[in-house]
Amino acid sequence: MPKISSKGQNMPASPIRKLVPYAEAAKKRGIKVIHLNIGQPDIKTPRAALDAVKNMDIEVLAYSRTEGSEAYRDKIADYYAKHGIHISASEIIVTTGGSEALSFTMGTILDNGDEIIIPEPFYANYNGFAQANGVNVVPIASSIASNFALPPISEFEKSITPRTKAILICNPGNPTGYLYTHHEIAQLAKLVKKHDLFLVADEVYREFAYDDKQHHSILREPGLEQHAIVVDSVSKRYSMCGARIGCVVSKNPSVIESVLKFAQARLSPPTLAQIASEAALGTPQSYFDEVKQEYVSRRDVLVSELEKIAGIKIARPSGAFYCVAELPIADADHFAQWLLEEFEIEGETVMVAPAGGFYATPELGKNQIRIAYVLKNEVLKRAVHILKEGLKQYAESGN
Incomplete structure:
Protein backbone atom coordinates (compact mmCIF):
# COMPACT_ATOMS: atom_id res chain seq x y z
CA MET A 1 0.00 0.00 0.00
CA PRO A 2 1.44 3.43 -0.90
CA LYS A 3 2.23 5.66 2.09
CA ILE A 4 1.27 9.25 2.60
CA SER A 5 3.95 11.83 3.34
CA SER A 6 5.47 12.30 6.77
CA LYS A 7 4.18 15.87 6.50
CA GLY A 8 0.67 14.49 6.11
CA GLN A 9 1.11 12.02 8.94
CA ASN A 10 2.34 14.75 11.27
CA MET A 11 -0.34 17.27 10.36
CA PRO A 12 -2.06 18.07 13.69
CA ALA A 13 -5.79 17.53 14.09
CA SER A 14 -7.85 20.57 15.03
CA PRO A 15 -8.60 20.64 18.78
CA ILE A 16 -11.69 22.66 17.88
CA ARG A 17 -13.14 20.09 15.50
CA LYS A 18 -11.74 16.72 16.57
CA LEU A 19 -14.62 16.11 18.98
CA VAL A 20 -17.22 16.65 16.25
CA PRO A 21 -17.92 12.89 15.79
CA TYR A 22 -18.78 12.59 19.49
CA ALA A 23 -21.05 15.64 19.28
CA GLU A 24 -22.80 14.22 16.22
CA ALA A 25 -23.29 10.89 17.99
CA ALA A 26 -24.79 12.70 20.98
CA LYS A 27 -27.21 14.56 18.73
CA LYS A 28 -28.29 11.28 17.13
CA ARG A 29 -29.12 10.03 20.63
CA GLY A 30 -31.42 13.03 21.01
CA ILE A 31 -29.07 15.13 23.14
CA LYS A 32 -28.97 18.88 22.56
CA VAL A 33 -25.35 20.02 22.35
CA ILE A 34 -24.57 23.61 23.30
CA HIS A 35 -21.50 24.59 21.28
CA LEU A 36 -18.95 26.54 23.29
CA ASN A 37 -16.14 25.12 21.18
CA ILE A 38 -16.11 27.15 17.99
CA GLY A 39 -15.90 30.86 17.21
CA GLN A 40 -18.90 31.03 14.90
CA PRO A 41 -20.71 34.24 15.87
CA ASP A 42 -24.50 34.32 15.98
CA ILE A 43 -24.38 38.03 15.12
CA LYS A 44 -26.21 38.76 11.86
CA THR A 45 -24.09 39.47 8.79
CA PRO A 46 -24.56 43.08 7.61
CA ARG A 47 -27.57 43.19 5.28
CA LEU A 281 -16.87 47.74 4.28
CA GLY A 282 -19.69 50.28 4.21
CA THR A 283 -21.04 48.98 7.51
CA PRO A 284 -21.63 51.93 9.88
CA GLN A 285 -19.76 52.27 13.16
CA SER A 286 -23.05 51.79 15.02
CA TYR A 287 -23.01 48.13 13.95
CA PHE A 288 -19.65 47.57 15.67
CA ASP A 289 -20.68 49.57 18.73
CA GLU A 290 -23.71 47.34 19.19
CA VAL A 291 -21.73 44.16 18.57
CA LYS A 292 -19.03 45.20 21.05
CA GLN A 293 -21.66 46.00 23.66
CA GLU A 294 -23.21 42.57 23.14
CA TYR A 295 -19.88 40.75 23.47
CA VAL A 296 -18.93 42.70 26.60
CA SER A 297 -22.25 41.68 28.13
CA ARG A 298 -21.67 38.05 27.18
CA ARG A 299 -18.13 38.11 28.51
CA ASP A 300 -19.25 39.56 31.82
CA VAL A 301 -22.02 36.97 32.17
CA LEU A 302 -19.68 34.12 31.27
CA VAL A 303 -16.92 35.19 33.66
CA SER A 304 -19.39 35.86 36.46
CA GLU A 305 -20.99 32.42 36.08
CA LEU A 306 -17.65 30.61 35.77
CA GLU A 307 -16.37 32.28 38.95
CA LYS A 308 -19.14 30.50 40.85
CA ILE A 309 -17.50 27.14 40.12
CA ALA A 310 -15.14 25.98 42.86
CA GLY A 311 -11.53 25.38 41.85
CA ILE A 312 -11.71 27.13 38.49
CA LYS A 313 -9.27 29.78 37.22
CA ILE A 314 -10.26 32.24 34.50
CA ALA A 315 -8.30 34.61 32.31
CA ARG A 316 -10.46 37.70 31.83
CA PRO A 317 -10.41 38.59 28.13
CA SER A 318 -10.09 42.17 26.91
CA GLY A 319 -10.80 41.40 23.26
CA ALA A 320 -12.05 38.88 20.69
CA PHE A 321 -14.72 36.52 22.07
CA TYR A 322 -12.81 33.71 23.73
CA CYS A 323 -12.05 32.83 27.32
CA VAL A 324 -9.58 30.28 28.67
CA ALA A 325 -10.56 28.53 31.90
CA GLU A 326 -8.43 26.18 33.98
CA LEU A 327 -10.53 23.39 35.45
CA PRO A 328 -9.99 21.27 38.59
CA ILE A 329 -9.31 18.18 36.47
CA ALA A 330 -6.24 16.45 35.03
CA ASP A 331 -7.25 15.91 31.41
CA ALA A 332 -9.53 18.33 29.56
CA ASP A 333 -9.52 16.14 26.43
CA HIS A 334 -10.99 13.23 28.37
CA PHE A 335 -13.45 15.49 30.17
CA ALA A 336 -14.67 17.10 26.92
CA GLN A 337 -15.27 13.69 25.36
CA TRP A 338 -16.98 12.44 28.54
CA LEU A 339 -19.37 15.41 28.43
CA LEU A 340 -20.49 14.30 24.97
CA GLU A 341 -20.54 10.54 25.53
CA GLU A 342 -21.68 10.01 29.11
CA PHE A 343 -23.24 13.17 30.50
CA GLU A 344 -26.40 15.20 30.06
CA ILE A 345 -28.85 17.25 32.07
CA GLU A 346 -32.46 17.16 30.91
CA GLY A 347 -31.30 16.13 27.47
CA GLU A 348 -28.56 18.76 27.15
CA THR A 349 -24.76 18.83 27.33
CA VAL A 350 -21.96 21.17 26.28
CA MET A 351 -19.10 20.94 23.82
CA VAL A 352 -15.87 22.72 24.76
CA ALA A 353 -12.47 23.01 23.10
CA PRO A 354 -9.65 21.42 25.15
CA ALA A 355 -6.86 23.99 25.33
CA GLY A 356 -3.96 21.55 25.08
CA GLY A 357 -4.22 21.76 21.31
CA PHE A 358 -3.54 25.49 21.47
CA TYR A 359 -0.08 24.86 22.91
CA ALA A 360 3.03 23.60 21.14
CA THR A 361 4.73 22.58 24.40
CA PRO A 362 3.59 19.07 25.45
CA GLU A 363 1.59 18.84 28.68
CA LEU A 364 0.82 22.57 28.85
CA GLY A 365 -2.87 23.45 28.98
CA LYS A 366 -3.94 19.87 29.70
CA ASN A 367 -6.47 21.04 32.31
CA GLN A 368 -7.64 24.10 30.39
CA ILE A 369 -10.50 24.70 27.96
CA ARG A 370 -11.35 27.48 25.53
CA ILE A 371 -14.88 28.82 25.58
CA ALA A 372 -16.24 30.92 22.72
CA TYR A 373 -18.88 33.31 24.07
CA VAL A 374 -20.73 33.61 20.78
CA LEU A 375 -24.10 32.61 22.26
CA LYS A 376 -26.78 34.67 23.92
CA ASN A 377 -26.55 35.32 27.66
CA GLU A 378 -29.30 32.95 28.71
CA VAL A 379 -27.67 30.15 26.71
CA LEU A 380 -24.27 30.92 28.25
CA LYS A 381 -25.78 30.75 31.75
CA ARG A 382 -27.37 27.39 30.96
CA ALA A 383 -24.12 26.11 29.44
CA VAL A 384 -22.06 27.07 32.51
CA HIS A 385 -24.63 25.41 34.78
CA ILE A 386 -24.28 22.21 32.75
CA LEU A 387 -20.48 22.53 32.88
CA LYS A 388 -20.59 23.00 36.66
CA GLU A 389 -22.75 19.91 37.16
CA GLY A 390 -20.58 18.00 34.71
CA LEU A 391 -17.43 18.78 36.72
CA LYS A 392 -19.17 17.62 39.88
CA GLN A 393 -20.33 14.29 38.40
CA TYR A 394 -16.99 13.79 36.64
CA ALA A 395 -15.18 14.04 39.97
CA GLU A 396 -17.71 11.78 41.70
CA SER A 397 -17.22 9.14 39.02
CA GLY A 398 -13.55 8.87 39.94
CA ASN A 399 -12.05 10.70 36.98
Whole structure:
Protein backbone atom coordinates (compact mmCIF):
# COMPACT_ATOMS: atom_id res chain seq x y z
CA MET A 1 0.00 0.00 0.00
CA PRO A 2 1.44 3.43 -0.90
CA LYS A 3 2.23 5.66 2.09
CA ILE A 4 1.27 9.25 2.60
CA SER A 5 3.95 11.83 3.34
CA SER A 6 5.47 12.30 6.77
CA LYS A 7 4.18 15.87 6.50
CA GLY A 8 0.67 14.49 6.11
CA GLN A 9 1.11 12.02 8.94
CA ASN A 10 2.34 14.75 11.27
CA MET A 11 -0.34 17.27 10.36
CA PRO A 12 -2.06 18.07 13.69
CA ALA A 13 -5.79 17.53 14.09
CA SER A 14 -7.85 20.57 15.03
CA PRO A 15 -8.60 20.64 18.78
CA ILE A 16 -11.69 22.66 17.88
CA ARG A 17 -13.14 20.09 15.50
CA LYS A 18 -11.74 16.72 16.57
CA LEU A 19 -14.62 16.11 18.98
CA VAL A 20 -17.22 16.65 16.25
CA PRO A 21 -17.92 12.89 15.79
CA TYR A 22 -18.78 12.59 19.49
CA ALA A 23 -21.05 15.64 19.28
CA GLU A 24 -22.80 14.22 16.22
CA ALA A 25 -23.29 10.89 17.99
CA ALA A 26 -24.79 12.70 20.98
CA LYS A 27 -27.21 14.56 18.73
CA LYS A 28 -28.29 11.28 17.13
CA ARG A 29 -29.12 10.03 20.63
CA GLY A 30 -31.42 13.03 21.01
CA ILE A 31 -29.07 15.13 23.14
CA LYS A 32 -28.97 18.88 22.56
CA VAL A 33 -25.35 20.02 22.35
CA ILE A 34 -24.57 23.61 23.30
CA HIS A 35 -21.50 24.59 21.28
CA LEU A 36 -18.95 26.54 23.29
CA ASN A 37 -16.14 25.12 21.18
CA ILE A 38 -16.11 27.15 17.99
CA GLY A 39 -15.90 30.86 17.21
CA GLN A 40 -18.90 31.03 14.90
CA PRO A 41 -20.71 34.24 15.87
CA ASP A 42 -24.50 34.32 15.98
CA ILE A 43 -24.38 38.03 15.12
CA LYS A 44 -26.21 38.76 11.86
CA THR A 45 -24.09 39.47 8.79
CA PRO A 46 -24.56 43.08 7.61
CA ARG A 47 -27.57 43.19 5.28
CA ALA A 48 -25.65 45.22 2.72
CA ALA A 49 -23.17 42.36 2.22
CA LEU A 50 -25.91 39.82 1.54
CA ASP A 51 -27.90 42.20 -0.68
CA ALA A 52 -24.82 42.99 -2.78
CA VAL A 53 -24.69 39.35 -3.88
CA LYS A 54 -28.43 38.97 -4.14
CA ASN A 55 -28.81 42.03 -6.37
CA MET A 56 -25.74 41.66 -8.57
CA ASP A 57 -26.21 41.68 -12.35
CA ILE A 58 -23.18 39.59 -13.33
CA GLU A 59 -23.85 37.32 -16.32
CA VAL A 60 -20.50 35.49 -16.26
CA LEU A 61 -18.96 34.54 -12.92
CA ALA A 62 -15.37 35.08 -14.04
CA TYR A 63 -11.99 34.94 -12.33
CA SER A 64 -11.10 38.02 -10.35
CA ARG A 65 -7.60 39.45 -10.31
CA THR A 66 -5.13 37.29 -8.42
CA GLU A 67 -4.47 40.02 -5.87
CA GLY A 68 -8.18 40.75 -5.49
CA SER A 69 -10.28 43.31 -7.30
CA GLU A 70 -8.83 46.81 -7.40
CA ALA A 71 -12.10 48.34 -6.20
CA TYR A 72 -12.15 46.07 -3.16
CA ARG A 73 -8.50 46.69 -2.30
CA ASP A 74 -9.02 50.45 -2.61
CA LYS A 75 -11.84 50.21 -0.10
CA ILE A 76 -9.73 48.05 2.24
CA ALA A 77 -7.09 50.79 2.13
CA ASP A 78 -9.80 53.35 3.02
CA TYR A 79 -10.86 51.13 5.93
CA TYR A 80 -7.30 51.05 7.29
CA ALA A 81 -6.98 54.82 6.88
CA LYS A 82 -9.91 55.24 9.26
CA HIS A 83 -7.81 53.33 11.81
CA GLY A 84 -4.82 55.60 11.29
CA ILE A 85 -3.02 53.07 9.07
CA HIS A 86 -1.93 54.47 5.72
CA ILE A 87 -1.40 51.86 3.02
CA SER A 88 -2.18 51.58 -0.67
CA ALA A 89 -4.12 48.97 -2.62
CA SER A 90 -0.80 47.71 -4.02
CA GLU A 91 0.25 46.73 -0.49
CA ILE A 92 -2.73 44.37 -0.09
CA ILE A 93 -3.22 40.84 -1.42
CA VAL A 94 -6.75 39.46 -1.02
CA THR A 95 -6.80 35.82 0.06
CA THR A 96 -9.25 32.98 0.55
CA GLY A 97 -9.71 33.66 4.25
CA GLY A 98 -7.17 34.59 6.90
CA SER A 99 -6.01 30.98 6.85
CA GLU A 100 -4.67 31.28 3.30
CA ALA A 101 -3.13 34.62 4.23
CA LEU A 102 -1.20 32.94 7.05
CA SER A 103 -0.13 30.05 4.86
CA PHE A 104 1.08 32.37 2.09
CA THR A 105 2.92 34.48 4.66
CA MET A 106 4.76 31.50 6.10
CA GLY A 107 5.65 30.30 2.62
CA THR A 108 6.98 33.75 1.80
CA ILE A 109 9.21 34.42 4.80
CA LEU A 110 10.24 30.94 6.00
CA ASP A 111 12.25 28.17 4.38
CA ASN A 112 12.13 24.49 5.28
CA GLY A 113 13.58 24.07 8.77
CA ASP A 114 13.34 27.76 9.70
CA GLU A 115 11.85 28.83 13.02
CA ILE A 116 8.99 31.11 13.98
CA ILE A 117 8.48 32.21 17.58
CA ILE A 118 4.89 32.30 18.83
CA PRO A 119 3.59 33.08 22.34
CA GLU A 120 1.44 30.17 23.49
CA PRO A 121 -1.38 29.30 23.75
CA PHE A 122 -2.09 30.29 20.15
CA TYR A 123 -4.62 29.62 17.41
CA ALA A 124 -4.23 25.90 16.88
CA ASN A 125 -4.06 26.07 13.09
CA TYR A 126 -0.74 27.95 13.32
CA ASN A 127 0.72 24.52 14.03
CA GLY A 128 -0.89 23.17 10.87
CA PHE A 129 0.33 26.04 8.67
CA ALA A 130 3.84 25.60 10.07
CA GLN A 131 3.80 21.84 9.50
CA ALA A 132 2.57 22.26 5.92
CA ASN A 133 5.41 24.70 5.22
CA GLY A 134 8.15 22.65 6.92
CA VAL A 135 8.55 25.32 9.59
CA ASN A 136 9.44 24.76 13.26
CA VAL A 137 7.32 26.56 15.86
CA VAL A 138 9.27 27.83 18.87
CA PRO A 139 6.71 28.50 21.62
CA ILE A 140 7.10 31.01 24.44
CA ALA A 141 4.65 30.19 27.23
CA SER A 142 2.37 32.84 28.66
CA SER A 143 0.49 32.35 31.92
CA ILE A 144 -3.15 32.33 32.93
CA ALA A 145 -2.00 34.07 36.12
CA SER A 146 -1.19 37.20 34.06
CA ASN A 147 -4.23 36.87 31.76
CA PHE A 148 -1.82 35.54 29.09
CA ALA A 149 0.04 38.84 28.74
CA LEU A 150 3.13 38.95 26.54
CA PRO A 151 5.88 36.86 28.16
CA PRO A 152 9.06 38.74 29.17
CA ILE A 153 10.92 39.96 26.10
CA SER A 154 14.03 38.26 27.51
CA GLU A 155 12.33 34.90 26.84
CA PHE A 156 12.01 35.83 23.17
CA GLU A 157 15.62 37.00 23.06
CA LYS A 158 16.86 33.71 24.49
CA SER A 159 14.93 31.74 21.88
CA ILE A 160 16.34 33.51 18.82
CA THR A 161 18.73 31.36 16.76
CA PRO A 162 20.28 31.71 13.28
CA ARG A 163 17.19 29.90 11.94
CA THR A 164 14.70 32.31 13.52
CA LYS A 165 13.00 34.38 10.83
CA ALA A 166 9.84 35.73 12.44
CA ILE A 167 7.66 36.29 15.49
CA LEU A 168 3.91 35.72 15.17
CA ILE A 169 1.24 37.16 17.46
CA CYS A 170 -2.55 37.18 17.44
CA ASN A 171 -3.95 40.49 18.69
CA PRO A 172 -6.49 40.31 20.28
CA GLY A 173 -5.69 36.69 20.96
CA ASN A 174 -7.37 33.47 20.03
CA PRO A 175 -7.78 31.48 22.31
CA THR A 176 -6.99 33.88 25.17
CA GLY A 177 -8.84 37.09 24.34
CA TYR A 178 -5.75 39.00 25.48
CA LEU A 179 -5.26 42.48 23.97
CA TYR A 180 -1.62 43.54 23.73
CA THR A 181 -0.69 46.93 25.15
CA HIS A 182 1.19 49.49 23.10
CA HIS A 183 4.23 48.92 25.30
CA GLU A 184 4.19 45.21 24.46
CA ILE A 185 3.89 45.92 20.73
CA ALA A 186 6.74 48.45 20.97
CA GLN A 187 8.93 45.87 22.73
CA LEU A 188 8.36 43.37 19.94
CA ALA A 189 9.00 46.03 17.31
CA LYS A 190 12.34 46.90 18.90
CA LEU A 191 13.30 43.22 19.09
CA VAL A 192 12.53 42.36 15.45
CA LYS A 193 14.43 45.42 14.24
CA LYS A 194 17.41 44.48 16.41
CA HIS A 195 17.55 40.92 15.02
CA ASP A 196 16.24 41.74 11.52
CA LEU A 197 13.16 39.53 11.82
CA PHE A 198 9.62 39.75 10.51
CA LEU A 199 6.79 40.54 12.90
CA VAL A 200 3.54 38.92 11.77
CA ALA A 201 0.30 39.98 13.45
CA ASP A 202 -3.01 38.18 13.05
CA GLU A 203 -5.37 41.13 13.62
CA VAL A 204 -8.68 39.62 12.55
CA TYR A 205 -10.34 40.58 15.87
CA ARG A 206 -9.19 44.22 15.69
CA GLU A 207 -12.69 45.66 16.20
CA PHE A 208 -13.29 43.68 19.38
CA ALA A 209 -11.37 45.61 22.04
CA TYR A 210 -13.16 46.16 25.35
CA ASP A 211 -13.04 48.15 28.58
CA ASP A 212 -12.07 51.37 26.77
CA LYS A 213 -8.80 49.75 25.67
CA GLN A 214 -7.35 50.41 22.23
CA HIS A 215 -6.08 47.98 19.63
CA HIS A 216 -2.50 48.75 18.58
CA SER A 217 -1.68 47.55 15.08
CA ILE A 218 1.91 46.75 14.17
CA LEU A 219 1.30 48.71 10.94
CA ARG A 220 1.32 51.90 13.00
CA GLU A 221 4.73 51.27 14.54
CA PRO A 222 7.38 53.67 13.14
CA GLY A 223 10.39 52.06 11.50
CA LEU A 224 8.67 48.69 11.15
CA GLU A 225 7.68 49.08 7.51
CA GLN A 226 10.00 46.36 6.18
CA HIS A 227 9.32 44.00 9.10
CA ALA A 228 5.54 44.17 9.61
CA ILE A 229 3.08 41.76 7.98
CA VAL A 230 -0.60 41.82 8.96
CA VAL A 231 -3.07 39.01 8.37
CA ASP A 232 -6.70 40.10 8.28
CA SER A 233 -10.14 38.68 7.52
CA VAL A 234 -13.82 39.60 7.20
CA SER A 235 -14.88 36.42 9.03
CA LYS A 236 -15.32 37.70 12.56
CA ARG A 237 -15.52 41.45 11.92
CA TYR A 238 -18.70 41.17 9.87
CA SER A 239 -19.82 37.70 11.01
CA MET A 240 -18.97 36.38 7.54
CA CYS A 241 -17.01 33.21 8.34
CA GLY A 242 -18.41 31.46 5.26
CA ALA A 243 -17.25 34.17 2.86
CA ARG A 244 -13.62 32.98 3.15
CA ILE A 245 -12.10 36.37 2.39
CA GLY A 246 -8.95 37.66 4.06
CA CYS A 247 -5.84 39.57 3.09
CA VAL A 248 -2.12 40.03 3.62
CA VAL A 249 -0.99 43.60 4.22
CA SER A 250 2.62 44.78 4.19
CA LYS A 251 4.69 47.77 3.12
CA ASN A 252 7.58 45.44 2.28
CA PRO A 253 7.48 45.14 -1.54
CA SER A 254 9.41 41.85 -1.57
CA VAL A 255 6.82 40.30 0.74
CA ILE A 256 3.91 41.44 -1.43
CA GLU A 257 5.63 40.26 -4.62
CA SER A 258 6.21 36.80 -3.14
CA VAL A 259 2.71 36.48 -1.66
CA LEU A 260 1.34 37.40 -5.08
CA LYS A 261 3.21 34.46 -6.65
CA PHE A 262 1.70 32.06 -4.11
CA ALA A 263 -1.69 33.62 -4.87
CA GLN A 264 -1.19 33.16 -8.61
CA ALA A 265 -0.82 29.41 -8.04
CA ARG A 266 -4.40 29.30 -6.75
CA LEU A 267 -5.58 31.72 -9.48
CA SER A 268 -7.94 34.09 -7.65
CA PRO A 269 -10.01 34.66 -4.52
CA PRO A 270 -13.77 34.00 -4.84
CA THR A 271 -15.59 36.68 -6.83
CA LEU A 272 -18.97 36.55 -5.07
CA ALA A 273 -17.39 36.74 -1.64
CA GLN A 274 -15.36 39.78 -2.66
CA ILE A 275 -18.56 41.51 -3.76
CA ALA A 276 -20.10 40.80 -0.36
CA SER A 277 -16.93 41.84 1.47
CA GLU A 278 -16.64 45.10 -0.46
CA ALA A 279 -20.22 45.96 0.46
CA ALA A 280 -19.55 45.04 4.10
CA LEU A 281 -16.87 47.74 4.28
CA GLY A 282 -19.69 50.28 4.21
CA THR A 283 -21.04 48.98 7.51
CA PRO A 284 -21.63 51.93 9.88
CA GLN A 285 -19.76 52.27 13.16
CA SER A 286 -23.05 51.79 15.02
CA TYR A 287 -23.01 48.13 13.95
CA PHE A 288 -19.65 47.57 15.67
CA ASP A 289 -20.68 49.57 18.73
CA GLU A 290 -23.71 47.34 19.19
CA VAL A 291 -21.73 44.16 18.57
CA LYS A 292 -19.03 45.20 21.05
CA GLN A 293 -21.66 46.00 23.66
CA GLU A 294 -23.21 42.57 23.14
CA TYR A 295 -19.88 40.75 23.47
CA VAL A 296 -18.93 42.70 26.60
CA SER A 297 -22.25 41.68 28.13
CA ARG A 298 -21.67 38.05 27.18
CA ARG A 299 -18.13 38.11 28.51
CA ASP A 300 -19.25 39.56 31.82
CA VAL A 301 -22.02 36.97 32.17
CA LEU A 302 -19.68 34.12 31.27
CA VAL A 303 -16.92 35.19 33.66
CA SER A 304 -19.39 35.86 36.46
CA GLU A 305 -20.99 32.42 36.08
CA LEU A 306 -17.65 30.61 35.77
CA GLU A 307 -16.37 32.28 38.95
CA LYS A 308 -19.14 30.50 40.85
CA ILE A 309 -17.50 27.14 40.12
CA ALA A 310 -15.14 25.98 42.86
CA GLY A 311 -11.53 25.38 41.85
CA ILE A 312 -11.71 27.13 38.49
CA LYS A 313 -9.27 29.78 37.22
CA ILE A 314 -10.26 32.24 34.50
CA ALA A 315 -8.30 34.61 32.31
CA ARG A 316 -10.46 37.70 31.83
CA PRO A 317 -10.41 38.59 28.13
CA SER A 318 -10.09 42.17 26.91
CA GLY A 319 -10.80 41.40 23.26
CA ALA A 320 -12.05 38.88 20.69
CA PHE A 321 -14.72 36.52 22.07
CA TYR A 322 -12.81 33.71 23.73
CA CYS A 323 -12.05 32.83 27.32
CA VAL A 324 -9.58 30.28 28.67
CA ALA A 325 -10.56 28.53 31.90
CA GLU A 326 -8.43 26.18 33.98
CA LEU A 327 -10.53 23.39 35.45
CA PRO A 328 -9.99 21.27 38.59
CA ILE A 329 -9.31 18.18 36.47
CA ALA A 330 -6.24 16.45 35.03
CA ASP A 331 -7.25 15.91 31.41
CA ALA A 332 -9.53 18.33 29.56
CA ASP A 333 -9.52 16.14 26.43
CA HIS A 334 -10.99 13.23 28.37
CA PHE A 335 -13.45 15.49 30.17
CA ALA A 336 -14.67 17.10 26.92
CA GLN A 337 -15.27 13.69 25.36
CA TRP A 338 -16.98 12.44 28.54
CA LEU A 339 -19.37 15.41 28.43
CA LEU A 340 -20.49 14.30 24.97
CA GLU A 341 -20.54 10.54 25.53
CA GLU A 342 -21.68 10.01 29.11
CA PHE A 343 -23.24 13.17 30.50
CA GLU A 344 -26.40 15.20 30.06
CA ILE A 345 -28.85 17.25 32.07
CA GLU A 346 -32.46 17.16 30.91
CA GLY A 347 -31.30 16.13 27.47
CA GLU A 348 -28.56 18.76 27.15
CA THR A 349 -24.76 18.83 27.33
CA VAL A 350 -21.96 21.17 26.28
CA MET A 351 -19.10 20.94 23.82
CA VAL A 352 -15.87 22.72 24.76
CA ALA A 353 -12.47 23.01 23.10
CA PRO A 354 -9.65 21.42 25.15
CA ALA A 355 -6.86 23.99 25.33
CA GLY A 356 -3.96 21.55 25.08
CA GLY A 357 -4.22 21.76 21.31
CA PHE A 358 -3.54 25.49 21.47
CA TYR A 359 -0.08 24.86 22.91
CA ALA A 360 3.03 23.60 21.14
CA THR A 361 4.73 22.58 24.40
CA PRO A 362 3.59 19.07 25.45
CA GLU A 363 1.59 18.84 28.68
CA LEU A 364 0.82 22.57 28.85
CA GLY A 365 -2.87 23.45 28.98
CA LYS A 366 -3.94 19.87 29.70
CA ASN A 367 -6.47 21.04 32.31
CA GLN A 368 -7.64 24.10 30.39
CA ILE A 369 -10.50 24.70 27.96
CA ARG A 370 -11.35 27.48 25.53
CA ILE A 371 -14.88 28.82 25.58
CA ALA A 372 -16.24 30.92 22.72
CA TYR A 373 -18.88 33.31 24.07
CA VAL A 374 -20.73 33.61 20.78
CA LEU A 375 -24.10 32.61 22.26
CA LYS A 376 -26.78 34.67 23.92
CA ASN A 377 -26.55 35.32 27.66
CA GLU A 378 -29.30 32.95 28.71
CA VAL A 379 -27.67 30.15 26.71
CA LEU A 380 -24.27 30.92 28.25
CA LYS A 381 -25.78 30.75 31.75
CA ARG A 382 -27.37 27.39 30.96
CA ALA A 383 -24.12 26.11 29.44
CA VAL A 384 -22.06 27.07 32.51
CA HIS A 385 -24.63 25.41 34.78
CA ILE A 386 -24.28 22.21 32.75
CA LEU A 387 -20.48 22.53 32.88
CA LYS A 388 -20.59 23.00 36.66
CA GLU A 389 -22.75 19.91 37.16
CA GLY A 390 -20.58 18.00 34.71
CA LEU A 391 -17.43 18.78 36.72
CA LYS A 392 -19.17 17.62 39.88
CA GLN A 393 -20.33 14.29 38.40
CA TYR A 394 -16.99 13.79 36.64
CA ALA A 395 -15.18 14.04 39.97
CA GLU A 396 -17.71 11.78 41.70
CA SER A 397 -17.22 9.14 39.02
CA GLY A 398 -13.55 8.87 39.94
CA ASN A 399 -12.05 10.70 36.98
